[in-house]
Amino acid sequence: MTIDKTETTHFGYKTVNIEEKESMVAGVFHSVAKQYDVMNDLMSFGVHRLWKRFTIDASGVRPGNKVLDLAGGTGDLTAKFSKIVGQSGQVILADINSSMLQVGRDKLRDLGIVGNVDYVQANAQALPFEDNSFDVVTIAFGLRNVTDKDEALRSIYRVLKPGGRLLVLEFSKPDSELLNKAYDFYSFNILPKMGDFVAQDGESYQYLAESIRMHPDQETLKSMMETAGFEHATYHNLTGGIVALHKGYKF
Amino acid sequence: MPKQALTAALEIIINKALSLDPDSQANLEAINGRSLTVNLREFDFPLTFIAEQKSMLVVANNTSEDCVLTTSLSTLGKLRQSSLITSLIKSGELDIEGDPKIAQQFARLGEQLSIDWEQQLAHRIGDVGAYKVHQLALSIGKKLQFAKQQISQDASEFLLHEQPMLVASHQQHDFTLAVTLLEQQTQELDARLTNLIEQADQISR
Numbered sequence A: 001m002t003i004d005k006t007e008t009t010h011f012g013y014k015t016v017n018i019e020e021k022e023s024m025v026a027g028v029f030h031s032v033a034k035q036y037d038v039m040n041d042l043m044s045f046g047v048h049r050l051w052k053r054f055t056i057d058a059s060g061v062r063p064g065n066k067v068l069d070l071a072g073g074t075g076d077l078t079a080k081f082s083k084i085v086g087q088s089g090q091v092i093l094a095d096i097n098s099s100m101l102q103v104g105r106d107k108l109r110d111l112g113i114v115g116n117v118d119y120v121q122a123n124a125q126a127l128p129f130e131d132n133s134f135d136v137v138t139i140a141f142g143l144r145n146v147t148d149k150d151e152a153l154r155s156i157y158r159v160l161k162p163g164g165r166l167l168v169l170e171f172s173k174p175d176s177e178l179l180n181k182a183y184d185f186y187s188f189n190i191l192p193k194m195g196d197f198v199a200q201d202g203e204s205y206q207y208l209a210e211s212i213r214m215h216p217d218q219e220t221l222k223s224m225m226e227t228a229g230f231e232h233a234t235y236h237n238l239t240g241g242i243v244a245l246h247k248g249y250k251f
Numbered sequence B: 001m002p003k004q005a006l007t008a009a010l011e012i013i014i015n016k017a018l019s020l021d022p023d024s025q026a027n028l029e030a031i032n033g034r035s036l037t038v039n040l041r042e043f044d045f046p047l048t049f050i051a052e053q054k055s056m057l058v059v060a061n062n063t064s065e066d067c068v069l070t071t072s073l074s075t076l077g078k079l080r081q082s083s084l085i086t087s088l089i090k091s092g093e094l095d096i097e098g099d100p101k102i103a104q105q106f107a108r109l110g111e112q113l114s115i116d117w118e119q120q121l122a123h124r125i126g127d128v129g130a131y132k133v134h135q136l137a138l139s140i141g142k143k144l145q146f147a148k149q150q151i152s153q154d155a156s157e158f159l160l161h162e163q164p165m166l167v168a169s170h171q172q173h174d175f176t177l178a179v180t181l182l183e184q185q186t187q188e189l190d191a192r193l194t195n196l197i198e199q200a201d202q203i204s205r
């Protein structure tokens, strides 16, 4: 697909040029990189750790596997994968943003995680890896920031080995109205204030809240995965559907 | 996510014990990079323990390629006596795939740490409860019967002790109610204001 330069896309609720979105997303993550982990704990009350554990357990990753932690940011998933795949395996932490990669690299080094982890600056839409090279690809809280999600899904499909699987952990649509309401209130009123207070960056967190709402719901993402070629696509709601884990295979 | 809450709690308990017992370092180093998967008859999911240089990672899947044990909680304690292993296997109480030495090394470390599981788990998941998370409908052996009740009560309570920032579901529920109430009150206030403004308009006319 060629991108028409005048095409537009969403940046949160704003409609912007495709090119503009990429640099705006970059701006958000450059500005939150340093406080990212603290904010994650605060924003999710620590539950994001359980969501990530769930993802690891569902990945079926084994010693010796090659794993791509796409949009890996500060490397929470990479840290655990690195321990599971062991020295005979390999984990690649890929992110489009150099600040996030830098924070991730420093954090993992401090945790003593070296040897089987590589860091690559890459755009999910055009992955710089050979066809059929990974057993597992994860993208946690990353897909909603990607401009062309279909292209990213195709690119991920290409780099997966036959038998390999993709796990998408992402905010989704809560399955109850009440929860939806509380969650809306939280995301639009409290979250940006917290972002302002802790990270002195309310705007970035306003964007996060908006981008969460613009993200495809469970069924839509599932069919997008199927269109990209994934088989046995399924999803599992976590915390009432605030977050969903989608999984699909390449055969 | 009760399984994940359980593995998180196990990891916290084990790693705290490791850090409190410097003598455990040698035993831990002996198994650095090794892993053990345990299928407990009482659980409907496997647990894998992965040893690292200074800590232990616990996950809820069967990733170990070193050694896989299938057994029950009560038999687990007998493992460290190597003389018993053959008879345990013969009697069907224990099944080992892979290297039994690894299982024994993990058992030795476990014995050295002498964690009082009953007390530790009770400490972390006890005296809270109020909510039922039914997903973890397991029948844990008699010895850990208390844990079963407590685990199937909201497992996320585990983390409450470690992570005071985690919100309990009743708090979440209260919050939801409070939001709804607040919204109603705002609407009422809004209606009253509109009314007042209209009245004021009429008076000033």
Ligand SMILES: C[S@@+](CC[C@H](N)C(=O)[O-])C[C@H]1O[C@@H](n2cnc3c(N)ncnc32)[C@H](O)[C@@H]1O
Pocket (backbone or CB within 6 Å): A025, A029, A070, A071, A072, A073, A074, A075, A076, A094, A095, A096, A097, A100, A122, A123, A124, A125, A139, A140, A141, A142, A145, A146, A147
């Ligand atoms: C919310 S963070 C998630 C980080 C980490 N996976 C986690 O769960 O904590 C989103 C990440 O996606 C990255 N990102 C955004 N667009 C991307 C793209 N097109 N390709 C790769 N990474 C991207 C951002 O730089 C950011 O680090």
